[in-house]
Amino acid sequence: MNQYSMKLSKNQVDLLIEKYAKYEIEKKIPHTIFEALIDELSLVIYNNGTLLLNGDYKEELKNIKDRLGLVPFSAIGSDEVGTGDLFGPIVVCSAYVPEDQIEILEEMGVKDSKNMTDRQIVELAPRLSKMLVHSVLILNPEKYNLMVRRGYNMNKIKAFLHNQAILLTQKKLKGKKTVVIVDQFCRPEIYYNYLKGEKNVYRDITFFTGAESVHISVAAASIIARYAFLAKMQQLSKFAGMKLLKGAGTDVDKQLIYLYKSQGYDILRPITKLNFKNLAKNNIIPPTKAL
Numbered sequence: 001m002n003q004y005s006m007k008l009s010k011n012q013v014d015l016l017i018e019k020y021a022k023y024e025i026e027k028k029i030p031h032t033i034f035e036a037l038i039d040e041l042s043l044v045i046y047n048n049g050t051l052l053l054n055g056d057y058k059e060e061l062k063n064i065k066d067r068l069g070l071v072p073f074s075a076i077g078s079d080e081v082g083t084g085d086l087f088g089p090i091v092v093c094s095a096y097v098p099e100d101q102i103e104i105l106e107e108m109g110v111k112d113s114k115n116m117t118d119r120q121i122v123e124l125a126p127r128l129s130k131m132l133v134h135s136v137l138i139l140n141p142e143k144y145n146l147m148v149r150r151g152y153n154m155n156k157i158k159a160f161l162h163n164q165a166i167l168l169t170q171k172k173l174k175g176k177k178t179v180v181i182v183d184q185f186c187r188p189e190i191y192y193n194y195l196k197g198e199k200n201v202y203r204d205i206t207f208f209t210g211a212e213s214v215h216i217s218v219a220a221a222s223i224i225a226r227y228a229f230l231a232k233m234q235q236l237s238k239f240a241g242m243k244l245l246k247g248a249g250t251d252v253d254k255q256l257i258y259l260y261k262s263q264g265y266d267i268l269r270p271i272t273k274l275n276f277k278n279l280a281k282n283n284i285i286p287p288t289k290a291l
Contacts, residue, residue: 004053004061005111007213012068013045019067061106074098075179076169077217078162081113081225083154086252086276087244088233090144092161093225094169095134096178097217104131105216112212113222118230125227128220135168136228137161141236145274155186159194166202180204181218183211236271244271253278260284 008016013033020043023036034045041055053061065072078094097105110128113121128134139147139161147157162182170180184207186194195201212219237244240259245252256278259267265286268274274286 002053002055002057003109004057004106005115006051007112007210008045008049008051008068010049013049015067016043016045016051016064019064058107072099072102073179073215075181075215075217076166076173077211077215077219077221078166078180078182079113079212079218079222079225080158080161080183081222081229083158084248085229085246086248086256086273086278087141087271088229088236088246089141090139090157090161091136091225091229091232092139092158092165093134093136093221093228094162094165094180095128095132095217095221095224096169096173097132097215097220101131102216105220110216110219110223112219113226116223116226121223121226121230125223128224129227132220132224133169133172134221134224135165135172136224137165137168138228138232140232140270141272141274142270145269148273148275155190156194158185159191160198163195163198163200163202166205167200170202179206179215181206181208181211181215183207183218184209240267240271248276248278253282256284257282 017034020036020038023038023043025035025037027035029035029044031047032044033047036043038060041053041057041060044052044054046052074097076094076096078092080090080092082088082090108124108127109120110124116124139157144157152160166180180202182205188205188207191207192201192203208214212222233244233246242255245255256268256272265284268284272279279285
């Protein structure tokens with residue numbers, strides 16, 4: 001069965017509920033505010049604003065976009081992964097999606113990588129990489145730790161990587177001007193303040209919270225970035241001698257402690273973001289020599 005999802009604002013939720021009120025059915029799915037059945041197409045809106053279409057959604061999606069005033073346009077989208085993971089790199093990808101490829105990407109199932117399994121990422125990302133003009137930057141843990149020691153915080157690092165990725169993709173487009181969208185992680189004025197020491201700064205950026213729902217280019221970028229992250233995690237896992245876990249939760253703490261006790265602090269340097277609180281709360285401290 002075909003499936004499509006997107007994030008809606010409160011206003012967009014109200015518009016769709018009004019449009020499909022006559023198709024409403026009794027709610028049977030947990031955590032939903034609205035369910036409708038249009039012929040054989042199921043339309044569900046969840047409490048968190050997620051719209052889910054199950055069935056042959058292609059034609060109805062056009063009606064939904066018309067209702068929401070979503071006009072297709074070409075854009076570069078930029079997104080990052082790895083910032084919440086103790087182990088592994090930070091990866092930023094910027095990807096250009098022309099207007100005439102939006103429908104193709106929707107049919108391929110492109111959506112925010114956080115809502116996809118690793119298997120789906122591995123299947124889809126190589127196809128997107130061949131289709132789209134894009135740039136990927138991978139910041140390994142050792143370089144990340146060096147930047148932190150030089151005074152960079154996480155948002156400054158992200159601003160630096162996004163700027164470089166966007167400049168690279170724009171260069172590949174040979175100067176063609178297009179909309180650039182970044183998933184907002186700080187206020188625009190702070191973003192540009194982080195880059196005040198950079199020689200080249202791309203300034204014509206539109207920032208959105210939940211940008212992957214604003215334009216599919218951001219979702220495509222997140223998929224390619226996640227694929228690169230997974231590939232790098234595989235390499236680092238071989239180095240560590242065990243499959244490194246994603247995230248920074250309790251299971252990651254256990255793995256961190258095991259690696260430290262079995263192989264010492266030095267094993268952590270190439271694989272770990274050393275400023276994460278996981279180290280301090282588990283009393284994992286570096287040797288007295290400089291990091």
